């Protein structure tokens with residue numbers, strides 16, 4: 148009975164124990180779940196609104212109440228526009244869109260078609276022919292003024308006379324052929340197919356007596372040599388192409404992006420014509436308000452009586468505004484106000500955004516401060532420390548156009564007299580234009596002709612700089628001018644040439660014996676004797692890959708004779724030599740220390756004689772000969788520390 152009671156108590160206790168344990172287990176599990184919960188139930192973060200988007204919304208709010216201006220009425224159909232329609236859209240050269248308001252409301256492009264048509268005419272008829280028919284002087288007159296320059300040419304392609312003549316210079320004999328060509332190109336600008344608002348077109352054609360008068364005047368002055376009417380009708384159609392504010396901004400972004408649509412990557416216009424198109428937009432795009440516009444907004448722009456305004460900041464972005472009420476000069480009243488505000492707020496004025504190119508030299512130093520990864524004997528290191536300042540290393544950065552290039556070249560010339568070699572690194576130059584590449588090549592060739600060693604490193608992504616055939620004047624690159632993707636090899640090359648010029652025949656790798664190897668420093672003769680049979684001898688031919696990146700590590704090698712290079716493969720496919728090892732040095736020890744795969748490839752530069760210490764032998768030493776094991780580890784650590792210190796010094800140097 149007692150036993151039974153005890154048994155019960157016992158069972159009860161063990162039940163409680165299980166229950167209590169279970170309770171805690173449940174709690175721990177619940178806590179675990181709680182900890183997990185946030186992953187699935189993190190409250191959705193409020194989307195972060197770009198300050199640019201916020202500013203556009205502010206502007207929209209600020210100007211939607213503006214009651215200035217009247218919707219165009221001279222083309223009856225345009226009167227159907229709602230004066231409250233108001234959209235703003237900014238598109239960057241790479242296609243980022245910021246938009247607010249009625250950015251998808253279709254409207255007719257009207258005069259904003261003029262610069263685009265001008266681009267087509269330049270493409271179809273060539274500069275010379277176009278300029279012989281249409282000049283590029285701002286008229287300071289209204290868009291529909293009946294005026295020609297003294298030689299009988301329209302003053303510019305942005306006023307109607309010039310625009311009608313422009314359409315005449317677009318490929319095609321019939322209205323349809325011209326319109327098809329125009330529609331195709333305009334569609335490339337916006338990234339989708341476009342249509343014509345036939346009703347607006349008819350309305351304009353029925354009332355377009357003034358434009359007809361202009362067209363016949365052009366015929367009179369032989370700007371047209373045959374019937375101008377097909378071209379005039381094509382012009383009416385071109386003006387009646389339907390777009391919306393976002394399309395308009397993409398037209399501008401395409402122009403800002405050198406003629407290539409930022410999303411579809413289709414070229415809408417040849418790069419060579421953009422300068423001409425933007426020039427006439429800048430000087431004549433806003434008709435009789437062109438001067439004031441350039442003064443206060445400072446971007447090439449074009450407006451249309453449909454209520455659109457497009458402003459382009461080359462290489463950066465486009466601003467498009469749509470709001471039908473026009474001021475007395477025929478430009479969208481809200482459009483002008485918004486562009487002005489945007490230009491002021493974001494410093495978009497063309498003449499304001501030119502940054503002086505002071506920061507084009509990212510870093511400069513000499514070979515007295517940094518050295519190549521080639522391991523060298525002490526006397527070579529001493530010579531390089533003493534004379535290395537005649538090898539200049541210059542790292543160029545940023546976009547390089549004429550200004551920044553001139554700045555670097557000036558520096559090169561200034562130190563040329565005392566220089567032995569120059570290494571120019573371009574890995575941080577994303578782009579260099581043709582002019583900058585050319586003046587670089589000219590000056591580098593001149594320096595090389597003078598006897599300097601010139602190395603251009605990491606420039607493979609700059610085709611015009613890497614194109615040796617551009618070399619002036621003889622087109623034969625000097626042997627002293629070299630291109631090298633591995634900056635370290637370039638430095639080693641220059642170091643070697645300098646050492647040679649100092650009469651030093653850089654060290655052929657003499658063989659060393661086991662006791663002179665780094666790994667065996669401080670080992671007693673007895674210890675060396677004991678260790679010796681545990682090592683095996685290995686030999687490799689020049690060019691052999693000794694270790695391959697990613698391979699499992701099973702041994703470390705101690706070089707008795709020859710040289711190896713330790714090479715990393717970079718994400719861009721190029722290789723970078725991180726280190727070299729000469730007789731007496733050990734490689735492959737890192738993989739043995741942490742048992743991880745090889746982190747680099749090791750290649751034999753010459754024929755190699757080496758000792759191999761296998762992973763098993765190394766591990767067995769720990770138990771069998773702990774003192775030897777400790778000494779080996781101490782030596783490995785010391786030499787890793789020396790390498791790390793060298794890297795630290797380089798990091799500091801690269802920030803000087």
Ligand code: GLN
Pocket residue numbers: 256257258259290291307351358383386450451452453477
């Ligand atoms: N189609 C219009 C015209 O020639 C274009 C005018 C404009 O947008 N300024 O009258």
